[in-house]
Amino acid sequence: MRLLADVHVKTAYIHALRSEGHTVERVVDTNGLGATATDAEIRSYAQANGAVILTNDTKDFAAFDTHRGIIIVPQTDVTAGEVAGAINRIERLVSTTSNLVLYATNWL
Secondary structure, eight states: OOEEEOOOOOOHHHHHHHHHTTTTEEEGTTTTTOOOHHHHHHHHHHHTTOOOOEOOSSSSSSGOSSSEEEEOOOOSSOOHHHHHHHHHHHHOOOOOOOHOOOEGGOOO
């Protein structure tokens, strides 16, 4: 799965997802976005690049009507391995993430 990690996504989650074979791009490392990118800019970039947004922002991203998918990892003590496992299950069991807002903690 191609993911675009929002600013506050833990680095450990990104490493775990990459080790599972996911393509993870960080907003802060993306040309044209960076640490000050708005939620709308992040959504547009993800949409244009076929990426699902990975975030811990439980309210702002869920408000968008159209997107490639949003996976929310609330700021909890979820381990990197649990997040990777949840996203692997989502990828296996959900045929399309378009316009879905999924909570990784529901897939643990």
